Amino acid sequence: MSQNDAFDLQNFLPYLLNQAAEESSLAFQQVYRDRYGMLRTEWRVLFHLGLYGRLTAKEIGMRSKMHKTKISRAVQRLEERRFLTRDPDEADRRQEYLDLTVQGRAAYRDLHGVAHRYDAALADTLTPEEERILRAALRKLARMA
Amino acid sequence: MSQNDAFDLQNFLPYLLNQAAEESSLAFQQVYRDRYGMLRTEWRVLFHLGLYGRLTAKEIGMRSKMHKTKISRAVQRLEERRFLTRDPDEADRRQEYLDLTVQGRAAYRDLHGVAHRYDAALADTLTPEEERILRAALRKLARMA
DNA sequence: TGTTGTTAGTTACAAAAACAACCGTTAACG
DNA sequence: CGTTAACGGTTGTTTTTGTAACTAACAACA
Numbered sequence: 001m002s003q004n005d006a007f008d009l010q011n012f013l014p015y016l017l018n019q020a021a022e023e024s025s026l027a028f029q030q031v032y033r034d035r036y037g038m039l040r041t042e043w044r045v046l047f048h049l050g051l052y053g054r055l056t057a058k059e060i061g062m063r064s065k066m067h068k069t070k071i072s073r074a075v076q077r078l079e080e081r082r083f084l085t086r087d088p089d090e091a092d093r094r095q096e097y098l099d100l101t102v103q104g105r106a107a108y109r110d111l112h113g114v115a116h117r118y119d120a121a122l123a124d125t126l127t128p129e130e131e132r133i134l135r136a137a138l139r140k141l142a143r144m145a
Numbered sequence: 146m147s148q149n150d151a152f153d154l155q156n157f158l159p160y161l162l163n164q165a166a167e168e169s170s171l172a173f174q175q176v177y178r179d180r181y182g183m184l185r186t187e188w189r190v191l192f193h194l195g196l197y198g199r200l201t202a203k204e205i206g207m208r209s210k211m212h213k214t215k216i217s218r219a220v221q222r223l224e225e226r227r228f229l230t231r232d233p234d235e236a237d238r239r240q241e242y243l244d245l246t247v248q249g250r251a252a253y254r255d256l257h258g259v260a261h262r263y264d265a266a267l268a269d270t271l272t273p274e275e276e277r278i279l280r281a282a283l284r285k286l287a288r289m290a
Numbered sequence: 291t292g293t294t295g296t297t298a299g300t301t302a303c304a305a306a307a308a309c310a311a312c313c314g315t316t317a318a319c320g
Numbered sequence: 321c322g323t324t325a326a327c328g329g330t331t332g333t334t335t336t337t338g339t340a341a342c343t344a345a346c347a348a349c350a
Binding site (some may be wrong): 184186239240 | 305306307308309314315316
């Protein structure tokens, strides 16, 4: 039974963050899933390559904090579906550089636009002050150890 | 390659929300996992019962937005481990009321305290204004359709 | 050089989530 | 009543994720 204390689930930041993240991801997920058959890990890899250009799996891992097995599998699927190619680094043959194909860049541009517009639509439900502070606070929380 | 546009992953709210949610859940997850062998779905069910008292699975679903199969399985495991009991509703034998056992209430009180303190610690990394606005903005986003 | 440790990435297996079909019960209504 | 639809919940199967062990390549250094 509830303790006489205002602290409930809706006040628990991890829970609240999760609900907001899930709810706000849904509509975008719909797009990359239906339009390109991608998983979350896959559009993330696609975006990293689209935004920063040629990268190794390792570099994607450092930037995204995704585990290397997730990246490995996402890269496999993206390669199978011809969204990217692998280019072995001759100087260090443990790693390979990843590049988007023409098709990959097209998908990236498309999804980038969708994401941008969707982000703007989300931000529109907030006041400018709310938006600014929300982003700052989220960055702080995401950077915690 | 990056378009000449400030919009990148770190500015995409669903991504940012997800990173913050994941990062901020980690430490708490550690506690309910190590201390009670629970999964995320399980502590959520536990909290619903702890906060609101006797509920049916359906009611938990409406409040939490979790899918009914997740709830069904969480309830199973919580019952096996003697954190809750089921009480069939004689008036409508499709549903059953769920109640925490003594052990369940003890686990709830313990985890509630941990969550409360952890939430306070998270909030401490923010200014009071940031905290207030963050919570308001997250509630807005979580309630979107 | 050769041995030992690290690194980038993959693979194999176990745990968990998603999705659909299902069972027994109740509601709606001819 | 009897039939059909809806509901609460469970079960089975497929995807996806997490974890650990592995391979091949490189680095450090005696």
